[in-house]
Amino acid sequence: MRCLFCKKISTGSTSVEHIVPESLGNKSHTLRPGIVCDTCNNYFARKVERPFLEHESIEMLRFKQSVESKKGKVPPAKGLLNFKYPVTARKYTKGGLAGTVEVATDEALEEIMNRKDSMIIFPDEVPLPSGSIVSRFLAKVALEVLAQRLANHPDGLEYLVDEEQFDLIRNHARKGETAEWPFHVRQIYDENKSWLSKNGQSIQLMFEYDILVTKENEWYFVLVLFGTEFTINYGAPEIEGYLSWLKENDNESPLYKGKNAEKMNNIPDINE
Template sequence: MIKHASRRIRTKRTRWSRHPAVPFIFSNQQEPEMDRCIFCKNSSTGSRSVEHVVPQALGNTTQTLPRGVVCDKCNNYFAVKIEKPFLESETVLPLRHHQKVPNKKGRVPSLDVSFGPDMPARLHTFPRLPFAGIVEISPSGLIAVKKSGSKVLNAPAARDEWPEYVVSRFMAKAAVESLAARAETQPQLLDSLVDDVPLEPLRKYARYGEGPLWPHRSRRIHSCCLSWKLPDQSIVQRIWESDLFYTDDDHLHYTLSIFGLELTIDMNARSTASYSDWLRDNNDTSPLFDEQYRNSPTNGIPVCDYCDAELASPATGCPCGATATHDASSRSAAQNGAHHCTPGRGSQLLLVVRESI
C-alpha cells in the first residue's frame, strides 16, 4: 500500500541551490532492473528514456528515474501532453522568460510581445549578451511602429493563476514519480509501487486523465525573485524544491515550489481539505520550510532580492520596501537549478527586422 511502502523509503528532499543534490547514478550492478512501467504497467524492457520528475526545462538535472521505471511510450506522452502544455502555458512561459531559465537546449524561451495593436514582435533573451534582449519584428510591423510613434514594448507578466487542469495532471505525474524516486536503488520497493492499489486513482489520472479534476492547492510562499545566501557567501535563487509529507490523518502529500509558488496535491484523495487543516494547525508554515530545514545552515539564509539584506524567513518583507515582483534581470541563467548573481546588465534592446514575424 502507498502508506506502508512510502514510509519505508528514506526521506530525501531535493533542494536546488549552488550545491545540488547528488544525482541518481546507478552502476551496472546497482541500476534497478525494472521490467514494468509504474504508470501503464506494461513491459518496459528495452526502454531507453530517463524520466525527469521535474522537467529539465526547470533546471532539473539530477532528480531522474532510471530507464525502465517509466516506459518510452509514457515518457513521450508526458513530455508532449503534460509537460509541454504546462511549460508553455501563458502563465508559466513568461515566468521562465523573465527569470531566464534555459530549456534543455540551453535557450531561454522567447516571448510574444507587441508595440501595440497590429504591431506584434518577439522578444529573445540571451543572458550572456551585454544587452537586455533582441526584439524581432517584421518590416511592416516596423513601419507601423514608426507611424504610431510607440516606444513601449508590451510583454506578458508572470502571474500566479496557473491553468488548473494542466497543473493538476502535471502534479499527479510528478507525485507518483517522486515517490518512485525515493526508492532509489531498491527494486523491490519500485516493483511494489506498480501494483500499489491506493496509488491507482492518481496513477490513472496522471497517465489517462481518468475521473474528475484532482484538485491541488496553490499559494505563494515567497517572492519569485527571492535569493538565498549560502555558507560560502554566494547568492543564489532557487528554481524549484519539493518534498513528500504526511498530514495528521495519514494522507500522503506532494508539494512542489517553483520560484516561490507552492503547489500541493493530496495523493490519497481528490480534496485539499487535509492540507488546509494541516496549514491551519501549523500556522500556515510551508512543509518545505519545516524546523529541520530552518536549523540546517547548509540551506542558506533568505535575503532581499533587491538589497541582499538578510531576512528572518522567506515570507518576511524587507525594510528597504522592495516589492515582491522586483525585476530579476541581473540574475544569470540557471545552472543546475540555481540563478547566480551577475553584474547588472544594460536595459537596451537590439531591434532585428525579419520577414517571418
C-alpha cells in the same frame, strides 16, 4: 522491471525520465530507464509536460527568469512597447544574456528608433494554469518523486507499481482519469528571491519539493516553482486535509517546517 505508470514490462527502455522537466531547469533529478517506460516517457512529454510548459504564465516565468529549454532556448514573450505597440521579445543566453525585439509595424519601429526612453511592458499578472493541465502534471511529478525516494530500496519500486492506493493518481497522470483533481496553489516567496548558499554565493531556487505526511496519515506532494507552491493529495482528489494542516501550522510551507526549519532560519533574505 515494470513501468510505474502503465505497469507493463519496461526492461529494455532507454529513456531517462526527468522528474521535473529539463525546461524548468532540472538537470539532475532523474529516474533511470525503465522506471518510467519509453512509451509513458514520450506520452508525458507531449501530453502532460508540454501543455504545462507552454501555458502563457509558465512561458512568461521561463522568459523572465531566463530558464533555458532542453534545447538551450528561452521562450519568447509578448509585451507592449511604450504601452502601445505589441512586440515579441527574445532572449539569448549563449555567451551572456542578450535580447532582440520584434515589432509588427513600421510605426513601432520608428518609435524604437526615435524614442530613447522606449520601454517594453510585460503583463504582470498572467493567471497560472488551472485544472487538469496542472493536476496531471503534479500527479506525474508526485509519483516520480516517490519512485526517486524508493529507487534504491530493493522492494520499493515493486511496491509502488503494485500498491492500489496509488492507482487513482497514477491513472489521473497517465490517462486523465478522474477529470477533476483539486490541488492547492499559493505564492510563498517572490519569484526573484535570492538565497545564500553554504559557500556564500547568491543563488536562486528554480524548484524544490517534498512529501508531507499529515497526522491523519494523508500524503501530500508539495512542489515549489520559483516561489509558487503547488500541493496535491496522493490518495484522493481532495485537498481539505492540506487546508486543515495549513491552519494548524500558521500557513507555513511544509518545505520550511520541521527538518527544513533550519534552512529558513539560516538563510538571510538578501532581497530585504
